[in-house]
Amino acid sequence: MTIQHSPGSDRAETERLRGRIADALDRARRRTIGLTECVDEAELVEQHSRLMSPLVWDLAHIGNQEELWLVRDVGGREPVRQDIDHLYDAFQHARADRPALPLLDPAQARDYVGSVRDKVWDVLEHSPLRGNDLVQDGFAFGMIAQHEQQHDETMLATHQLRSGEAVLSAPPAPGARVAVSGEVVLPAGEFIMGTDSDPWALDNERPAHPVWVDAFAIDAAPITNEQYLAFVDDGGYERAELWSERGWAHRVAAGLTAPQFWEQDSGGHWWRRVFGTMQPLRAHQPVVHVCWFEAEAYANWAGKRLPTEAEWEKAARFDPATGRSRRYPWGDIDPSEALANLGQHHLEPADIGAYPAGASPAGVHQLIGDVWEWTASGFEAYPGFRAFPYREYSEVFFGGDYRVLRGGSFGADQVACRGTFRNWDHPIRRQIFSGFRLARDLRSDER
Structure with missing residues (x-):
C-alpha cells in the first residue's frame, strides 16, 4: 500500500523543518555572542596562542x-562584503x-x-527547503549551523588558552549516578558504518557502508584523571619504551610532563x-587536553591500544537486538542534558x-560528549565518497598527518555531534x- 501525503501535511513538515533550522541558527548565534562579548575589544583582537x-x-x-553559502548561493542575493572574502578564507591564511x-x-x-x-x-523564510542537494532538507542551513558551532568550540578552546581572570561561568558538571568500570566485549560481525539518511550529515560521514569488525574489547568509559595520574606517577613521561619514535621525539621537544593545563x-x-x-x-572525570601521542603511550603502558574508528563507531551505534546502526548510542532521539554532556552547559567533563x-x-x-576521543585511525574517505559541497571541507585532508577523534566534547553542540560525526587533528594537538x-x-580463550 502506498501512503499518500496531503499538501497540508507536507507544508506542516516543511514549517517544522524551518523552525528546527531557525532554532539551530539562533542557538549558535547566542553562543557566539556569549563567547565574544565577555571580553573587551583588546582581547578580541589579541592572539592568545599562535595555534x-x-x-x-x-x-x-x-x-x-x-554570507557565501546562504545569502549568495542559496538566496541568490547581492554580496554584503565581497571585498573581505580573502581575509576570512581559512585556506589562504x-x-x-x-x-x-x-x-x-x-x-x-x-x-x-x-x-x-x-x-x-x-532567505530561510522564502526557501522551499527542497530541490537540489544544497537546499534539500535544509542542508546548507544545517551545514552553516554546524560550522558556527564548530568555531564556537574553537573559540572556547581559545578562552582556555587566554590568561587573566575567568570570564566564563557554568555550573559544575554532574557526578556519577552509577558505577562504571571495566570493559565491554563486542562480538565479531558486520555493521553499517556512516550514514545515508541523516539529512545534515557532512560529506565525510557518507556513504553508509558495511564494515566487518573482528571481536574486540573496549573500555566501558573514557580514561579518567585518576587513571592517567597513575601513568604519570609511574614515570610514563620518562620511559621512552612506552612511546613511538615520533611520539618520544615530540614529548622531548615539547617538554611534555603531564596533560596540558595540569x-x-x-x-x-x-x-x-x-x-x-585553578581547580583540584x-x-x-575523563582526562582532557592530551594529544594522540600521549594517548598512545598510555595505551602501551596499560597493555592495550586505541580503538580503530570502526570499532568506536560499532560500540557507539550498533544495536545487536535489531542489527541496525543507531544515530546515537541511546537511540535516534536528539541529545538532552540527561543523555550527554554537550553544548557548553558545563565547562568541564562530567564524572564517569x-x-x-x-x-x-x-x-x-559517555561515547557522546565530555571529551573528543582519539582513535587509532587516520582520516580517510569512505568507499564511494563524494565531496560536497566543496572539496576543502574534507577531501583535501584525507591521507594527511591526522588522527580521527570521535564523540564530541562538553564544548560541542548537538547539531555538530552524532554517532557518525568525524573530527580530525594532528597527533600533537592537545589544546x-x-x-x-x-x-x-x-585472547583466544575469550573468543
Whole structure:
C-alpha cells in the first residue's frame, strides 16, 4: 500500500523543518555572542596562542561563510562584503598569520555578522527547503549551523588558552549516578558504518557502508584523571619504551610532563587550570587536553591500544537486538542534558557514570560528549565518497598527518555531534578538548 501525503501535511513538515533550522541558527548565534562579548575589544583582537585565531577573526569568518553559502548561493542575493572574502578564507591564511591582516574591528565584525543574519532570516523564510542537494532538507542551513558551532568550540578552546581572570561561568558538571568500570566485549560481525539518511550529515560521514569488525574489547568509559595520574606517577613521561619514535621525539621537544593545563604544587597535589581558575584534579572525570601521542603511550603502558574508528563507531551505534546502526548510542532521539554532556552547559567533563541513560546497548558509557576521543585511525574517505559541497571541507585532508577523534566534547553542540560525526587533528594537538578510551584484541580463550 502506498501512503499518500496531503499538501497540508507536507507544508506542516516543511514549517517544522524551518523552525528546527531557525532554532539551530539562533542557538549558535547566542553562543557566539556569549563567547565574544565577555571580553573587551583588546582581547578580541589579541592572539592568545599562535595555534588559534584572534576571536574577532572567528567572529567575522562565521559571518563570511554564512554570507557565501546562504545569502549568495542559496538566496541568490547581492554580496554584503565581497571585498573581505580573502581575509576570512581559512585556506589562504594560517592562524599564526591572521593578526597581521587588515581585519574588521570588533564593531565592524558585529555589524557585519548581524547584517548577514538579517538577510539569512529572509532567505530561510522564502526557501522551499527542497530541490537540489544544497537546499534539500535544509542542508546548507544545517551545514552553516554546524560550522558556527564548530568555531564556537574553537573559540572556547581559545578562552582556555587566554590568561587573566575567568570570564566564563557554568555550573559544575554532574557526578556519577552509577558505577562504571571495566570493559565491554563486542562480538565479531558486520555493521553499517556512516550514514545515508541523516539529512545534515557532512560529506565525510557518507556513504553508509558495511564494515566487518573482528571481536574486540573496549573500555566501558573514557580514561579518567585518576587513571592517567597513575601513568604519570609511574614515570610514563620518562620511559621512552612506552612511546613511538615520533611520539618520544615530540614529548622531548615539547617538554611534555603531564596533560596540558595540569600543575603540581609544592605539596605534590595536582591541579588543573580551567578557563582562568585553578581547580583540584577531579579524579573521576575523563582526562582532557592530551594529544594522540600521549594517548598512545598510555595505551602501551596499560597493555592495550586505541580503538580503530570502526570499532568506536560499532560500540557507539550498533544495536545487536535489531542489527541496525543507531544515530546515537541511546537511540535516534536528539541529545538532552540527561543523555550527554554537550553544548557548553558545563565547562568541564562530567564524572564517569553521570549519564547512564546515554549508554549504548552494549553498556558503553559517555561515547557522546565530555571529551573528543582519539582513535587509532587516520582520516580517510569512505568507499564511494563524494565531496560536497566543496572539496576543502574534507577531501583535501584525507591521507594527511591526522588522527580521527570521535564523540564530541562538553564544548560541542548537538547539531555538530552524532554517532557518525568525524573530527580530525594532528597527533600533537592537545589544546582541543581531547581524551580517549582503550580497546584490545581478544585472547583466544575469550573468543
